[in-house]
Amino acid sequence: MRFELSKEFLENLRIKIAEQDTSWIKVNILELHFADIAEILDKLSNEEAKYVYFQMDEDLQADVLMELEEDIRDRFLASLSSKEIADQLENLDSDDAADILGELPEEKIQEVIAQMEDDEAAEDIVDLLNYDEDTAGGLMQKEFLKARVDWPVNRCLVELRRQAEDVERVYTIYVVDELNKLVGFLSLKRLLFASPKTKIVDLYQDKNVISVKSSDSSEEVAKVMEKYDLLAVPVVDLQNKLVGRITYDDVVDVIKEEADKDFQLATGLSEKVESNASVWKISRARLPWLFIGMLGGILGAQVISGFETSITLVPALAFFIPLITAMGGNVGVQSSAIVVQSLAKGNNSTGGIGPKLLKEGIVAIVNGVLLSALIFGIAYMFENGTLGFVVSISLFTVIVFAAVFGTLIPLLLNKYKIDPALATGPFITTLNDVLGLFIYFTVGMLLYDL
Amino acid sequence: MRFELSKEFLENLRIKIAEQDTSWIKVNILELHFADIAEILDKLSNEEAKYVYFQMDEDLQADVLMELEEDIRDRFLASLSSKEIADQLENLDSDDAADILGELPEEKIQEVIAQMEDDEAAEDIVDLLNYDEDTAGGLMQKEFLKARVDWPVNRCLVELRRQAEDVERVYTIYVVDELNKLVGFLSLKRLLFASPKTKIVDLYQDKNVISVKSSDSSEEVAKVMEKYDLLAVPVVDLQNKLVGRITYDDVVDVIKEEADKDFQLATGLSEKVESNASVWKISRARLPWLFIGMLGGILGAQVISGFETSITLVPALAFFIPLITAMGGNVGVQSSAIVVQSLAKGNNSTGGIGPKLLKEGIVAIVNGVLLSALIFGIAYMFENGTLGFVVSISLFTVIVFAAVFGTLIPLLLNKYKIDPALATGPFITTLNDVLGLFIYFTVGMLLYDL
Numbered sequence: 001m002r003f004e005l006s007k008e009f010l011e012n013l014r015i016k017i018a019e020q021d022t023s024w025i026k027v028n029i030l031e032l033h034f035a036d037i038a039e040i041l042d043k044l045s046n047e048e049a050k051y052v053y054f055q056m057d058e059d060l061q062a063d064v065l066m067e068l069e070e071d072i073r074d075r076f077l078a079s080l081s082s083k084e085i086a087d088q089l090e091n092l093d094s095d096d097a098a099d100i101l102g103e104l105p106e107e108k109i110q111e112v113i114a115q116m117e118d119d120e121a122a123e124d125i126v127d128l129l130n131y132d133e134d135t136a137g138g139l140m141q142k143e144f145l146k147a148r149v150d151w152p153v154n155r156c157l158v159e160l161r162r163q164a165e166d167v168e169r170v171y172t173i174y175v176v177d178e179l180n181k182l183v184g185f186l187s188l189k190r191l192l193f194a195s196p197k198t199k200i201v202d203l204y205q206d207k208n209v210i211s212v213k214s215s216d217s218s219e220e221v222a223k224v225m226e227k228y229d230l231l232a233v234p235v236v237d238l239q240n241k242l243v244g245r246i247t248y249d250d251v252v253d254v255i256k257e258e259a260d261k262d263f264q265l266a267t268g269l270s271e272k273v274e275s276n277a278s279v280w281k282i283s284r285a286r287l288p289w290l291f292i293g294m295l296g297g298i299l300g301a302q303v304i305s306g307f308e309t310s311i312t313l314v315p316a317l318a319f320f321i322p323l324i325t326a327m328g329g330n331v332g333v334q335s336s337a338i339v340v341q342s343l344a345k346g347n348n349s350t351g352g353i354g355p356k357l358l359k360e361g362i363v364a365i366v367n368g369v370l371l372s373a374l375i376f377g378i379a380y381m382f383e384n385g386t387l388g389f390v391v392s393i394s395l396f397t398v399i400v401f402a403a404v405f406g407t408l409i410p411l412l413l414n415k416y417k418i419d420p421a422l423a424t425g426p427f428i429t430t431l432n433d434v435l436g437l438f439i440y441f442t443v444g445m446l447l448y449d450l
Numbered sequence: 451m452r453f454e455l456s457k458e459f460l461e462n463l464r465i466k467i468a469e470q471d472t473s474w475i476k477v478n479i480l481e482l483h484f485a486d487i488a489e490i491l492d493k494l495s496n497e498e499a500k501y502v503y504f505q506m507d508e509d510l511q512a513d514v515l516m517e518l519e520e521d522i523r524d525r526f527l528a529s530l531s532s533k534e535i536a537d538q539l540e541n542l543d544s545d546d547a548a549d550i551l552g553e554l555p556e557e558k559i560q561e562v563i564a565q566m567e568d569d570e571a572a573e574d575i576v577d578l579l580n581y582d583e584d585t586a587g588g589l590m591q592k593e594f595l596k597a598r599v600d601w602p603v604n605r606c607l608v609e610l611r612r613q614a615e616d617v618e619r620v621y622t623i624y625v626v627d628e629l630n631k632l633v634g635f636l637s638l639k640r641l642l643f644a645s646p647k648t649k650i651v652d653l654y655q656d657k658n659v660i661s662v663k664s665s666d667s668s669e670e671v672a673k674v675m676e677k678y679d680l681l682a683v684p685v686v687d688l689q690n691k692l693v694g695r696i697t698y699d700d701v702v703d704v705i706k707e708e709a710d711k712d713f714q715l716a717t718g719l720s721e722k723v724e725s726n727a728s729v730w731k732i733s734r735a736r737l738p739w740l741f742i743g744m745l746g747g748i749l750g751a752q753v754i755s756g757f758e759t760s761i762t763l764v765p766a767l768a769f770f771i772p773l774i775t776a777m778g779g780n781v782g783v784q785s786s787a788i789v790v791q792s793l794a795k796g797n798n799s800t801g802g803i804g805p806k807l808l809k810e811g812i813v814a815i816v817n818g819v820l821l822s823a824l825i826f827g828i829a830y831m832f833e834n835g836t837l838g839f840v841v842s843i844s845l846f847t848v849i850v851f852a853a854v855f856g857t858l859i860p861l862l863l864n865k866y867k868i869d870p871a872l873a874t875g876p877f878i879t880t881l882n883d884v885l886g887l888f889i890y891f892t893v894g895m896l897l898y899d900l
Contacts, residue, residue: 033658208483259709267787283816293780297773304769315761318768319754323747330743337717366733
């Protein structure tokens with residue numbers, strides 16, 4: 001039932017495009033779901049994609065355009081004239097049109113807007129461009145259904161039918177008063193099964209009217225929509241006047257970007273980079289973290305060089321350097337990851353830093369005791385008894401310190417409104433490396449009496 | 451407009467519960483949004499929560515119950531009798547009821563089902579319990595609207611009104627033939643604006659009917675719903691008969707769990723553990739990864755001990771051990787994270803392992819050259835010129851090897867159907883530590899001519 005893109009299909013399509021076989025394309029491509037068509041166009045050259053794209057009707061074009069991968073879409077639009085772009089924008093929802101327009105250079109934006117024929121649509125888009133893209137205003141669209149609280153059902157149906165032409169997915173109808181202030185909701189289901197003369201005022205729901213302000217951050221919007229299980233949320237201005245709505249698909253993107261960002265920070269990637277980006281772009285995205293790691297390595301070298309005499313006298317001390325640094329890093333990342341996840345879920349309302357630190361401390365002591373006991377026996381096999389003591393005592397200390405820092409740092413970052421996920425990556429590993437080496441060699445110097 | 455839970459509010463509520471002040475609770479709690487009520491109950495003791503819960507009407511109870519945190523809900527349900535649980539289940543959607551029931555012990559399940567009064571609901575739940583919870587069958591619910599393709603609009607409205615009593619959110623109406631086989635969709639909007647005598651057959655959409663099989667995995671369901679931007683997807687059996695539907699909120703959970711899992715593997719947490727779990731549970735979840743890290747440290751010690759003479763002769767070689775291991779780890783994690791992300795997005799359809807490896811190799815060479823040049827100068831300051839050569843040559847080699855392994859391992863894991871995210875965590879760091887040390891000391895031995 002579902003379409004699966006194969007290499008053979010793609011090769012065949014390329015031949016048909018080269019042959020300009022429009023009837024084959026009509027039957028085999030244009031009848032597919034728009035998501036499948038977008039998947040196909042993503043794999044074609046720009047010229048090939050353009051050929052197929054301009055065989056489609058307007059509605060299909062709009063759906064396909066928004067499903068293309070971002071890089072591919074940017075490249076595709078760059079190859080169109082201002083007039084062609086303007087035509088495409090008129091078929092899109094206002095939020096999508098504004099997003100696409102916002103990606104273009106300043107003078108191109110003005111050219112495209114000047115070429116738009118639908119003045120109302122152009123005005124909506126220009127209005128949306130005023131909002132910061134990371135706010136509710138930047139996410140919202142101008143297409144939604146609204147009903148006046150004083151209308152009867154039959155008038156409402158007439159008005160909504162007109163409004164519905166522009167609205168692809170309705171979700172819920174917003175109810176406003178004569179000043180356009182949001183007063184409540186009306187579900188399609190209720191409207192569908194109501195008698196024609198009932199007034200909206202007797203039908204709508206005015207309890208728990210959840211809305212967001214246009215200046216709210218997109219994270220805030222995502223939190224509200226998640227918490228209240230909303231498919232769409234109305235956006236109001238400072239006077240509570242209804243100015244737009246945000247649908248769940250735009251917010252899913254925000255949520256996914258948040259999750260991706262945490263993963264990227266934890267794994268040391270500083271920018272969002274597609275795997276098909278250029279070598280130089282990829283290298284640049286990774287260098288900052290590698291540089292931090294290298295700085296840590298240099299500091300580590302500094303610490304060890306301070307203990308050069310110890311190593312000269314007991315070279316076996318060098319054996320367990322990687323163990324100490326690896327364990328400090330691992331424990332630190334685990335502790336900070338737990339804190340980051342719990343902060344991301346918004347579990348910071350109750351309980352201060354104290355109880356969290358205490359708990360992480362106890363977990364670290366439990367794990368520290370177990371692992372130190374184990375390493376004592378193993379280190380003993382490498383050298384005499386003293387090395388065993390040095391490694392296990394310092395491993396225990398490093399584990400406890402790493403857990404404490406791993407917990408503390410993201411909590412502190414969060415307190416000062418810095419993304420706590422920063423702490424899960426190379427930062428914490430580097431810090432713990434340096435600290436761990438210092439502890440290890442100090443313990444070694446003391447126990448070996450150097 | 452939106453409710454914010456404060457400590458003062460909570461303390462006041464506790465007093466009102468102790469005083470059994472039902473009228474205060476009615477006005478100040480029961481009028482809130484169910485998500486806010488659930489947030490409040492999450493913070494109360496079990497007895498307090500129970501008191502508030504049983505002041506609510508059935509519908510509100512059902513909404514609140516599903517919004518409670520899982521741990522809290524399990525604890526809450528454990529304190530109810532079988533009859534009380536049965537009453538709660540009858541108000542829930544069938545998928546939620548089955549999920550909750552599935553968490554109970556076997557004999558309790560039977561007790562609860564025996565106590566249910568609504569036989570049809572009980573039957574639906576028992577049916578759903580048969581499916582594996584990680585499949586479409588385990589995610590689906592029995593509540594949805596369906597219309598026969600041969601009905602006229604007015605009959606359809608009568609039938610749907612009856613069906614709609616059980617369905618909280620409609621999304622779309624599924625159209626079936628006389629054998630209950632899925633043939634298409636009908637949007638509420640179209641039905642709303644159609645004339646009463648039109649037949650469904652002239653109104654419904656039979657193109658691109660996307661459905662999932664009840665045996666499809668939940669990841670597969672999530673992929674389909676994401677790709678096709680679906681709010682709900684119908685579930686069919688092997689004969690294409692409509693058996694249920696899955697709504698986007700259930701799939702958002704699947705998507706979030708996937709993202710969380712990747713983050714947890716990357717940061718070395720082997721089990722999903724809530725931050726309020728017991729110390730012992732948390733310790734156990736972290737030990738496996740720490741153990742792998744320790745094993746790596748021991749292997750590292752083994753490698754270094756093989757070069758004991760080199761260290762005795764040139765103790766400065768030990769200085770850069772942490773730098774080599776840190777860089778190997780960081781580069782490896784970055785490369786594997788990129789691959790994991792690209793695999794998670796399903797970008798594995800085109801291009802084999804070769805091009806990816808080549809690209810990562812080139813990125814590694816670019817970063818390797820830059821960082822090696824930098825470290826040469828710094829190492830030179832620590833000791834004579836030879837150390838600079840040793841560190842920079844081995845750093846370069848380690849970076850390239852780490853990138854290659856970091857790319858190769860997740861791709862190989864994926865090929866053998868093992869979760870590639872396994873590779874981003876302590877695994878790759880440990881492997882690269884050992885390899886890096888070996889390279890470093892071998893280069894050192896050669897250049898120092900030891």
